Amino acid sequence: MTNYLIGIDGGGTSCRAAVASADGRILGRGKAGAANILTDPETALANIGEAARAAFMEAGLDPQGITAAKAIVGVAGHNVGDAVHYVKRRLPFAAADIESDGLIALQGALGNHDGAVAILGTGSIYILRQGETVSYVGGWGFTIGDHGSGARIGHALLQESLLAFDNIHEASAVTDSVLAEFNNEARDVVDFARLAKPGEFGRYAPRVFEGAAAGDPVAVRILKAAALTVDEALDVVVARGCERLCLLGGLAPLYRPWLADRHQALLVEAEADALTGSVAVAAQRFGTQARAGA
């Protein structure tokens, strides 16, 4: 009987799966709904199974074969202990490990090279791999971390809009546009912000990048402060020996021109995506593919 491998890239809006041969060659891909193991583990389990069966079907394989396969499941919230244990015991595979979405993204982006990824999306986190050692810098979520993230940039824009409303800070085209969206009612901005989730703040981040590109002084100030937090975190991974750096996440292409010159020379393009990364980890752990030296 053939030993198939499964890679899962689970996210808050969708879950992707790939089935591969024991040497890591991808045979088929599938997709299903959200896989958030922290907030909705039952739905996550259902969608992980469905995406895996879809991948088997695309590969021309019997979808019931997933129960004999070994899988790497990359998900956000992997480090929240109880949810991981609960989900891991119930996964419909012969064997499986749950890994962070960041680690499988790093494996995809850097392949078997040492180096670091800066994941710059709604949140922000930095992951460094040196040989067998993986270390995390930053992250910690919107409330008290994720500096430079889209959520923090959007939050900063709303905050500057209120400061402009009060004439405490200068107004500009971007703060005017935010206030106009809320009918120039500061109270409406506050009511929105009080209930907004990180993703809702993050939807204002592109406006800051666009405004900064057009020279809007408030947008430039917000973005320089955000880019400084990214550069400071990158300094830490570089100090730990990182010589290869890949920017990932929705803000990665927007951020690149704003980062310090000292980091530009280290930047590389991603080799592959997180789904490919999850298959590669599966092949190293359960298959016949050894991880090459760095």
Place this chain on the structure above:
Amino acid sequence: MTNYLIGIDGGGTSCRAAVASADGRILGRGKAGAANILTDPETALANIGEAARAAFMEAGLDPQGITAAKAIVGVAGHNVGDAVHYVKRRLPFAAADIESDGLIALQGALGNHDGAVAILGTGSIYILRQGETVSYVGGWGFTIGDHGSGARIGHALLQESLLAFDNIHEASAVTDSVLAEFNNEARDVVDFARLAKPGEFGRYAPRVFEGAAAGDPVAVRILKAAALTVDEALDVVVARGCERLCLLGGLAPLYRPWLADRHQALLVEAEADALTGSVAVAAQRFGTQARAGA
């Protein structure tokens, strides 16, 4: 029949009342539990009545007399429309207006002078009175405003502690003390912060003032940034013509030495407290006391 006046200073932990003669002379005081009209209007109504009856009893008056009296009720959340209407209709007085806790604090602090108060506690807000015109600057709450407040200062300290944990920013005695309190587990800091209310962040603010006084570099940096936000807001009230400025709230005495020289010359001590202010507003509105010119 004598027309008595009632002043109420309602807060999130207790509610104080004073009964006064029609010319505003205070005859007795009373106290009861919390009066938060936004989160618990029924309890607020009960405690406002209880505090008023206690004031009548201290004055040697029949507590049933409160139903014939006219009152000014100063409360936080006065500008949240529905709660104000609901509570106002149910107050046990012959007539009553609900005013912001800030406005009665201003009346108490400045008496009948024009000028502004900076209320620097768990939150922060600036209130300027010029003749009959009252204007508010800042405030807007912890999520997106209240710059320079105790909650924001405490939040900044927790944030800097995580940045120190990651070696992104320098560590110091104050960040070490925070991390030690959380057993040097960044995850524990995050778990606390995720659920913390503004008052819980605010409990870390005194540590920043103490650290800054002792020269702790991180505390000095946090406090200089916070004092800058206060100075910027004070610049706005000064630009609007304020020549008399009173710092109120728990952080007021701590902040004073950190504010810009240009504001030091405008600072005055509070003439009286918010309860006295609520009685004065009641005397102006319902009694025989006209508000003197500024």
